Amino acid sequence: MESTSSTLPTQKNSAIYSSTKIDDTIRYLSLHDNKYIRYFPGHTKKVITLSMSPIDDTFISGSLDKTLRLWDLRSPNCQGMMHVGGRPVAAFDPEGLIFAAGINSEMIKLYDLRSFDKGPFSTFQLSMEKECDWTGIKFSPDGKTILTSTNGSVIRLVDAFQGTALKTFAGHLNNKGIPLEASFSPDSQFIFSGSTDGRVHVWNAETGYKVCVLNADHTGPVQCVQFNPKYMMLASGCTNMAFWLPSLDDM
Template identity: 40%
Template sequence: MATTSLAELDDETGGKINSLDFHRKDDLLVTASDDDSVRLYDIVSAKLIKTTYHKKHGADRVCFTHHPSSVICSTKYNLDSTGESLRYLSMYDNRILRYFKGHKERVISLCMSPVNDSFMSGSLDHSVRIWDLRVNACQGILRLRGRPTVAFDQQGLVFAVAMEAGAIKLFDSRSYDKGPFDTFLVGGDTAEVCDIKFSNDGKSMLLTTTNNNIYVLDAYGGEKRCGFSLEPSPNTNTEATFTPDGQYVVSVLLQNFLSSDPTCQKLTLLFQFVKGSGDGTLHAWNINTRNEVACWNGNIGVVACLKWAPRRAMFVAASSVLSFWIPNPSSNSTDESTDPQATVKSDQV
């Protein structure tokens, strides 16, 4: 990650991007923005494929289904009057395939099962709902305290739910009605969790919290392997993401490495992270040496969304602009000097 190339997409009417998601098998990216739009992109060419607008409901959280042209999108407006908290959308013909009613307040967490047609949503109404794309009715409800955040593991066998006081509950997705099979706390941090991700091998979990901390946890026992503190950014919950091999974490606004645990040091051998400043600059750091290894100026403002593509050596950062970051294989990955010429910015499209 010491050297990257950059492509930007600047859509004048897009507004701030609220969420984004990569398709698991196709080279596609979907975003939901403040202008009530859902946009579909080809990530190989960094080209916009389709834009649909949803003025009645808005576009808040978004995620792909298994079909490359279908997504689930959460409601931003008129939730009290319609109760239509989630919609199943066809990007191909801009058609609503199904409404999902149940949540009384805004959905803040949304994820699709990697193995079947079920998906989960967590809402500020203190509930997690489990759905099936094929039917309108909710398939299961978990009533929780605090801000619920949800995630499936990469095999679809387990899902995690974060709730009040930093508690994480793990459920068997085939028998969740029997209750959690494990519960643990985030190393004494009682802040609410705003995002959960599992590594591809299912061994680690990545959490970001509302008090600007990031943790890497053992997914089996809940032990804290690593921790980072974040520079606060007003009204922005920063995302973090695993690289596909699970050896790296990419994030923005990262400030301090919190743990000196030998297990963590072993885990993070050659481990780097990226941080961003308010002007859109991203920085790569080597955790072991704590030296900056690269700096890239994206000029995109405060980054609100950040994810690594599941099938590509690429990550995307978003504010009102999408930035596609691709490692340059011709660079020396062990070079720990900051190279101001390390990036090539393509023409804006």
């Protein structure tokens, strides 16, 4: 049985994901015929973060081996590697020009993709999480803020230019210490997160106030929450999936 830590759409009928079935090689799968297109070996411990470039075939991976690696879907060879000295999470910005690396749940480093080997151009030191670890990091669709997800019951919003802490979102349940994905709405105005009680919680990104809780037929913890990149459709997943559309009253 394979253990996947992240699944990301690349092209319309393919996906990349991490696995621990044999080793820590990343796999590129064709969803059309369920066959592997390519393998990406190199990490020596579990891969815990994957981010696909929004503009080309580049993706970034991070592992418990304390490295970040840059890849091109067309080649099994690593295009670049960084030793980050801690547990990493990573994400591309909406324009695919820079990427953020969150290190040890206390620091965010910003890299220019064209000159990442020269080191980060900005480093933000944040207060270290006391009872949880960062398990995900995302830029807002407008590129102005960065969201950190955790394996606890706290989500934080940071200014993407100054590194200042803006808001903390809480009130959702995570009593199992598992990664719960948080996501922005396409207009960057709301934050969505799953919960171990099977519900989806929604906050106003500017005020930090919770605006609603979505109830579905989720039988377990909702670990994945993402929007369709082209349409106002939200998907939430545990062992089953739910799809959400705005009502006419919300339009």
